[in-house]
Every structure is written in C-alpha cells, then in structure tokens.
Amino acid sequence: MAKLFRAVIMGPPGSGKGTISERIAQRFGLTRLSSGDFIRENIAANTDAGVLAKTYIERGLLVPDHVMTRLLLPRLEEMTRHSWLMDGFPRTLAQAEALNSTCDLDLVISLNIPYETLKERLSDRWIHPASGRVYNMGFNPPHVQGRDDISGEPLIQHDDDKPEALVARLRHYKDVAKPIIDLYKSKGILHTFSGTETDRIWPYINSLLSTKIPMEGTHRTQRPCTRGY
Numbered sequence: 753m754a755k756l757f758r759a760v761i762m763g764p765p766g767s768g769k770g771t772i773s774e775r776i777a778q779r780f781g782l783t784r785l786s787s788g789d790f791i792r793e794n795i796a797a798n799t800d801a802g803v804l805a806k807t808y809i810e811r812g813l814l815v816p817d818h819v820m821t822r823l824l825l826p827r828l829e830e831m832t833r834h835s836w837l838m839d840g841f842p843r844t845l846a847q848a849e850a851l852n853s854t855c856d857l858d859l860v861i862s863l864n865i866p867y868e869t870l871k872e873r874l875s876d877r878w879i880h881p882a883s884g885r886v887y888n889m890g891f892n893p894p895h896v897q898g899r900d901d902i903s904g905e906p907l908i909q910h911d912d913d914k915p916e917a918l919v920a921r922l923r924h925y926k927d928v929a930k931p932i933i934d935l936y937k938s939k940g941i942l943h944t945f946s947g948t949e950t951d952r953i954w955p956y957i958n959s960l961l962s963t964k965i966p967m968e969g970t971h972r973t974q975r976p977c978t979r980g981y
C-alpha cells in the first residue's frame with residue numbers, strides 16, 4: 753500500500769527553490785507549501801501572527817522560530833491526507849527539530865548553486881508581491897515588461913536581492929543551513945544537486961522523485977502530523 757510523500761527543498765537565496773518547487777508540484781501533483789507565501793497570506797489577512805511576522809520581515813529579518821512554528825505546524829496537521837513539498841521551512845535547526853517531532857520527511861532536496869550564479873539571477877529577479885510569483889528577465893520574463901502575467905499589476909525587485917545584500921544573506925544561510933543539512937544527511941534523506949542552470953538540474957530531480965513518489969491513484973495511507981511541538 754503506497755504511503756504519502758513529504759519533502760522539503762532547501763537552498764540559498766536565488767538557488768531556484770520556488771522555480772523547482774513549482775515544477776515538482778505540477779509534475780507529481782504534490783501540494784506545494786511555501787513558508788513565505790503562508791506568511792504573506794497571514795499578513796494580508798491581518799492575523800495576529802501575520803502582524804507580528806510583518807514587523808520582522810519589514811526589517812529584512814527571519815520570523816522568530818516560535819512564531820514560524822506556531823504558524824506552520826497546525827497547517828501541516830491539516831495536510832494529513834496529502835503529499836506535500838515544503839519550500840522555505842525549516843530555515844533553522846530549531847524549526848527542523850520542531851518539524852521532525854511532528855512529521856517524518858521522506859526526502860530533502862538541497863540546491864548547491866555558485867555565488868556568482870545566485871548574484872546574477874537575483875539581480876534579474878522581479879516579483880509580484882501579492883502572489884509571490886517570480887520572474888527573471890533572462891530566464892522567465894513576464895509577457896509585459898514590469899507587469900505580472902496574471903494580474904497585470906506592477907512587478908518589484910526586493911532590496912535584499914541586490915548584490916551588496918546577497919553576501920550577508922548567503923553567509924547567514926550557510927551558517928543556519930549547515931546543521932539542518934547535517935541532520936538530514938544523518939537521517940539518510942538528503943539529496944544535493946549542484947549546478948548553474950535549473951533546466952540542467954531538473955532532469956536529475958525529476959528522475960529521483962519518479963523513483964520515490966507513490967504512483968498516482970494508488971491508495972494512500974494517512975500519516976499523522978501530530979502536534980509534537
């Protein structure tokens with residue numbers, strides 16, 4: 753009896769997590785969960801957690817672990833009957849341990865992309881703030897320059913996508929990601945992909961997931977995401 757499939761995708765800013773998550777969700781029918789999108793939804797809904805999270809994001813900071821965990825883990829409990837891929841969580845060891853006590857992951861994808869490539873990509877990245885949809889002038893440009901394909905609303909660039917901000921973000925990512933990567937390596941579920949182009953990495957991710965994800969239509973067992981935190 754095929755079981756549900758739960759995975760996380762990790763990588764430095766600009767490594768292609770959002771781009772590849774979208775492809776995985778479409779190709780394998782997984783529910784794509786994005787911590788950033790979830791925070792934006794809470795901010796837009798003016799929830800207590802959203803209001804609190806906003807005070808950190810406005811300063812370019814990560815949302816504190818206890819806020820993030822309280823935001824996300826109840827959401828995962830609603831997903832007991834679904835296979836999912838999470839982008840953007842966990843970002844710290846505390847978050848990874850909270851997730852670990854709540855759900856057992858089947859697989860973690862870690863993207864290892866060179867600094868120069870990240871810098872180039874982020875300098876060309878444009879975002880539709882309300883939806884989080886992502887464009888790149890060189891890789892996937894909008895139909896109309898500066899406009900979101902769906903809403904037609906203006907696209908923006910994040911200040912922290914600028915090269916001078918990237919160095920600090922990258923150093924911070926490496927510091928916080930290392931213990932998480934070591935944890936998942938020790939659990940034997942980490943798969944690292946290196947390269948400079950998503951289109952060249954994608955076939956390897958696609959073939960790995962094709963061997964790991966239960967076939968469509970096979971019966972899926974319910975797996976708890978109990979409130980372990």
Ligand SMILES: Nc1nc2c(ncn2[C@@H]2O[C@H](COP(=O)(O)OP(=O)(O)OP(=O)(O)O)[C@@H](O)[C@H]2O)c(=O)[nH]1
Pocket residue numbers: 763764765766767768769770771772873874876877878886887888889890891892948949950951
């Ligand atoms: N030139 C180029 N751009 C790419 C490639 N893959 C993704 N991009 C673009 O690079 C930028 C970063 O990709 P994202 O998917 O947003 O990366 P991310 O890891 O989600 O980034 P963060 O949200 O900052 O953590 C976006 O503008 C993408 O459209 C690629 O192979 N080549």
Ligand SMILES: Nc1ncnc2c1ncn2[C@H]1C[C@H](O)[C@@H](COP(=O)(O)OP(=O)(O)O)O1
Pocket residue numbers: 765787788789791809812813814815816817820840841842843844847884
């Ligand atoms: N797991 C997490 N822990 C703490 N803060 C998080 C988080 N996931 C997202 N955030 C906060 C900090 C991010 O800058 C912001 C937006 O997240 P995002 O959409 O993934 O964009 P980015 O990571 O490129 O900034 O939300």
